[in-house]
Amino acid sequence: MEAEGMEKEKEKEKKNGEQQQPLNNKKKRKPRLIVRLGSLLVSHYLFVSVVCCVAGAVSLLLLPVLAKNTYISENALLPGSASPMFSGQDVSEAKNFVQDIIDMRYTDEDKRIELLRLIAQHMADVGAEVYHHKFHSHSTRFHPLQFFSCTPGLAVVQTNRSCSLFGVNSVGIIRAPRGDGKEAIVLVTPYNSENIQLNEAFSLGLAYSIFSLLSRVAWLAKDIVWLAADSRHGEYTAVSAWLKDYHNPFFFGDAQKVDSDMCPMQNILHPGTNSQVFKRAGTMAAALIFKVMENKERSERDRLDIYAEASNGQMPNLDLINTVHYLAVHRQGLSVMVGTVSSLLNSAWLKFTGEILQGLSRLAKSLNPDWKFEITPADFVQGTATLASSIYYQAVGVPTGSHGAFRDYQVDAITLELSPRTSLNIENAQSAFLLRSGRLIEGVVRSVNNLLEKFHQSFFLYFLAAPNKFVSVGVYMIAFALLIAPLPIVAAALFSDSKRKESSMDASEKSEEVEREADSWKWLHAAKVVFMVHLWTVVVSLLPYKISQFSGITTTTSMLLWVGFSVASLLILYRVMGSPYSYSSKNGEWKILKAVTVAAASIGLGLMSIINFSTAQIGAMLLVPMCLMVRPLRRHAVAAFSLRILVHHACNLALVLVGFPPAGSIIVKAFSEGFERASIGTFWEWAEFLWAWNSATYLYLLLVHLPCWVLCVLILCHP
Template sequence: MGLLTDTRTQAVMSRVILAIHKPLEVLLYIAGVASLLVLAFTPLNEKTYFSENALLPGLVERKYLNDQSVKDYAKELTRLGAADNGKGPIPEDWLKAQFMDLGLDVFSQNFTVQHPFNVKAKGTQESGAVSGTNVYAILRAPRIASTEAIVITVPYRNKEAEAGRARTHYGIGLMLSLASFFSKNTFWSKDIIFVVVDKEEVGMQAWLAGYHDSHSEYLPTSLMLGRSGSIIAAINLELGSEFTDHIDLKIEGVNGQLPNMDLFNLAVRLCRVERVPVTFQNRFDPSERIVVKWAGLQHSATTMLLNMAKQASGKPSGIHGLFLRYHIEALTLQAHPAKRGSGVEAVGRVMEGVVRSVNNLLERFHQSFFFYVLPSCERYVSIGLYMIPFGLLLVVPTLRGMALWLLAMQSVEKMDTSSDEKDNDEKEDGDKKKKLELEQQGRPFGQVMPLIIGAHIMGAILFISPQYLVSEHIASFNVTPQGAIAIGFAAFFVGSASLPIFGRRNNFQTSEDLPSDWQLLKCLTLIWYTVTLLAVSMFNFSLAFFVAVPTIPIAVIVQPAEQSVLKIIQGFLLLMISPLSLLYSFITVHHGFFNPGDAMVDILTQGLHKTVDSLFEGVVNAYLYGNKSFALITLVWFPVWFLLWAVLFRKASGKKVSS
């Protein structure tokens, strides 16, 4: 510590930082991005394994046998759905009758989802309300009190809801068949809850809120008469046909949460044992002959980036994702239909193996990893590996902030010495006195703190603005709620960007007496930017990484420019990393990846439409599901971007010191 506090050591360190920080920043940025992508290469990551031995599927002798009942259940559901042109409600009475015939405790839950903005939902008569009914049955454990439970869920989809989604009639049929099979065994140490979910995510959220007594003003539900104990794990099944081409595993939850990796490994291992092809992100693992070649790296890196993209969105990839909010490990098994392939029996044996393995647990999931990314079904990159490249990225703005902190004390206005010789001595004394006063004042915090506080107040205003933008008056302007929020955000953004350009000099420009304030402003902005990225990475690493990669280079190079060309270039780059532009870029690239055959104009147009919808959906999900993406955009990234924008339009007066 003595070396660090010694003034001579500090002087040497300052000179070293100022001398090498630029080339070092470039090297660290390239190393950070490249090393994360290289981690997808099989020799550099780890093979998945079981941390909890009680889950080993080898301990479970699967006994489920397919019978005609699954087909009969599916045909009956299809008939009931066709009776009302595929637009009717969930067949509550029929489902309750089937579960009752099996001797289970059967209950139903009515719910009404009130839209946060009182918007009329599609297909509803009541403004802003979506009503539905969840049906659930409980198989009580015969050897123990109802202290713990395992949940099996299947979403009910009528013909209208099947648009863009897989059917689930065979999934409900398999659930009923498994309930019949499970009820004939006595080895259960946990209750098993079978839930047929109505209205997808909102229905699942209503059931979870009712089960845990965490109701909100947007999710009024009926009293839940049937309960069990603490839920250990949940498996969501989506099965739409008798034969399955492959099972795709979905793990992403709200705000990028992931289940314990042991649960994922369990599902993969059981699919392998039952010879059911299994994929992740709808991609098979690379073959052994290319796994250590360039093609294998490309395949694994693409799978890992798709996993990170879904995690970064903050939206659940299935209704299982809502369980993760309640610290319940969950995943979705989505069976892709085929004319020939694995039969219902194989999928049923996989489900049996998962449930019976979780039934073996003596304690909740606590081993293995909760923070990871997956390049394939049987390889993983843990937090101990991927945080190293991310740390290299965060060193870049930290180094630039340190350099600006040092430069802020060196950037003192050079005094004008071009006056007459007879007044030279008197003027020199006055300049020395003024310079001494400036050095005693130190860094001009008083000049930059109001701007920093004001930027965050603007972010808070943007955060609460949707409830004012979407009101009963927008109907008279023939504007949809999605359009109202998009237009309102764009107008707010344009107005905010205009403030540093047309604002008052003493608020947005460099003081003539304190010429180093732009360096201090950017220094504090970069430090805050680094701290917030690090905090976000602790719960959603993928989001922090996708924000850091495009924004760090631009955030580092931005500074006041006297030349108009440089100012225009920097302004364009800053506009490219503004919140709305980043959202549009991510969505457009994602859409283009999955639709490579579309024309570029169509990709850009669809990206714009999806951006408007995603912005509105993010606001709604913040109210209904606790999605934090909207809060991060408004309360964190917008103030940082605005402060960088203000730095660009400050006057670079005084002694020129390169940053």
């Protein structure tokens, strides 16, 4: 019996050992690959940061080389597949209409009404439905609730406004013979009703000839809307006011009734026509804003300038630009241009970089003939200047024309500026120029008319490197990803380094329980500092709302008031919440503060990349080096002097100076327009420009960039 009991106990011990063995093996199992990779990156964060930043800068510089040729993605567009119908007879109609406008020498309100009657009468003669849309100017006063709204805030309607303060748009609608009224194409021609110029008269004449042609064609499947926008209060104001009423039906209140009775427009057309009834067509498939411009510089060919940037970096579908470019170059022989930064065209370092890239491309081609990315220095400089312009105007977040009002309603629209190679006063040049321009607009309308659905095949996120070259989102986002990749790695490395130093401290230094608890929760103090600085910047961003209500003060005074109130609120916050240096720095508190700052910067840049990628891209170029390089200046004060320490201090101070938004704006304006034009009020003018257009860049500067700059200054001054 005893032997049997011993055998049973041995079997139980064997079973227990077999059960414990998998547990021990499980404990000894290596961590997952992603954990080991993360630990490797954190342990070598300095090397990773340098490699990522250099790679991000190089990839950003190589974007002109990586740009691809544009192409038509939507096969249904079929640009240039049909012969144009715009002929010399249409040119004669345009010239006659221009002559009628020129003959009207008006200086008072009655003559202005005569111009409206002339436009409306010509619209009605081609069988269009005609009405007039009355609007008033927009208010540019700052208001925090206007951000991300479709249009700038409207001024309050007052009953004592005179008729001269209102603008009147003339609108004509052609119902498509083959359509069902559910879609429409909009043509917009802005003009100043108070003082119309020769080029504006040609714009109206060109629009009328195209409108007349489209009223007679049999292939039209979408309604055509011609908006003769009264731009006396601004082109964008006229178009956005009409679009707001088009998409948001309104009901007349007492204020509108007073305005309607005060400025009657019933008798502009022939008797019996009510020109104040707002009429609508179908959903807008696309919109073309075209203007005739007087070209001061004589050229060999007629010129076409394309403007596409809308609010907060929005762009129309690339197929619309590709269609215009194809028809303009390959059918009408026009010289197509997009925006460029002219100061970069004569840059010596860009030309030198282009020569280096050309040599590298030739070397790569000799190694493998399939590697075809050769680019000349001239093309590289031109592509860089065009790409810089595209990034800048998207980053500013302000539309480059009235087409931005359409993009706010998700309608693809661009502005076309047509310039003749000679003066508009030359008779022969007029006919040839109007013929080419009319056939171009007709071809674009015909291509959009072929669509069975809205533009969706091509890109919406892209940079233009030339009229026929673009950089897609899949390429240019690599530079941004490389720039911000070190931020979370550095934040984790700083935090882990601080915890490692804390755990390796002597027992004598950790004797008191209060000190041990303070060391364990010092990250909470850093998080509180970061949170309070961001809360302070919210107050700073709202101060212009009160300052802008002061009348009769200059921009310099407004800027000084802004700075004064901001400093005062910071001192109040300092008194209420205490000093950010309340904890001892011997245990590496500044590293925890820097870790939280870097994490906040990465989150802010990531969120901004969703709203406006270009703003986040430019912000990352300034913010990432500043956040990575910053460290307390006093920590090197006791060390021996060395060139490395001197260079590090100089870089920190330079980045802090350039990274301060007011200082950066003054430096940019000084180098671009001259030091005599730069002043303290420069940043106020820029900020006022941004908030007037509801640009999200204003929010980025004050809610992301400014708090990170303040935190970097706190780290530099850390004891």
